[in-house]
């Protein structure tokens with residue numbers, strides 16, 4: 239349980255990548271300012287997080303199951319937090335999707351929106367009443383540079399992040415009146431399983447209906463240059479965790 243003076247931070251998608259590092263960084267804060275509730279949809283994946291958290295596990299870091307695509311799971315998770323009191327919500331869970339629209343089913347597209355857009359909306363709706371009552375809180379949303387600019391064959395992922403940006407910009411103004419902050423983090427490339435999965439998807443990718451020049455641009459210009467950008471400028475999950483910590487301090 240959180241000590242008085244500690245801020246309760248709930249983070250989504252902590253089984254890997256950025257979410258895992260944010261959870262560990264905050265749980266190991268030098269002044270123990272945070273009580274971290276690290277959530278993941280499948281607790282069988284907890285070992286990497288528990289190992290990285292070390293002594294902090296069970297002290298400043300606890301685990302709860304949470305699938306951001308399920309209304310019931312979101313409600314249950316927040317009900318399991320003492321007094322439903324969350325000071326800082328970090329919406330990190332997200333999925334990618336790459337390929338020409340003709341090769342992607344509407345069901346797959348809905349899964350991306352269910353996670354990246356409605357997942358965030360569900361979480362905000364659930365924590366907002368308590369934050370409004372207390373007139374205090376901070377909501378962080380992990381967007382992307384692709385929430386600001388479209389990228390070839392990333393149409394659906396980009397659209398889901400744009401949708402979230404629009405939602406959050408509108409919400410921020412209303413929440414400000416209740417002294418609740420809403421911040422968006424927009425990382426460029428970060429070395430995580432997200433990147434690995436994307437490169438696997440590229441290897442299997444087919445291009446039905448796509449124009450030959452676009453495919454050539456994607457394969458010969460976009461992919462090699464994004465690989466170069468990753469190598470030269472790619473950030474680590476730790477970089478994003480440190481940046482997130484600065485945003486909430």
Ligand code: NDP
Nearest residue numbers: 251253254255256305306330331332382427428430431432
């Ligand atoms: P990872 O694939 O390593 O992590 C994604 C996390 O989201 C996993 O823990 C995954 O859990 C979780 N997740 C997926 N679906 C759900 C769900 N329905 N409910 C709860 N958790 C879920 O990728 P990153 O760490 O890179 O991505 C984190 C965030 O950062 C995402 O929002 C992504 O869009 C964003 N981002 C990433 C960039 C990058 O280059 N890596 C760049 C810009 C933004 P599980 O293990 O169960 O699948």
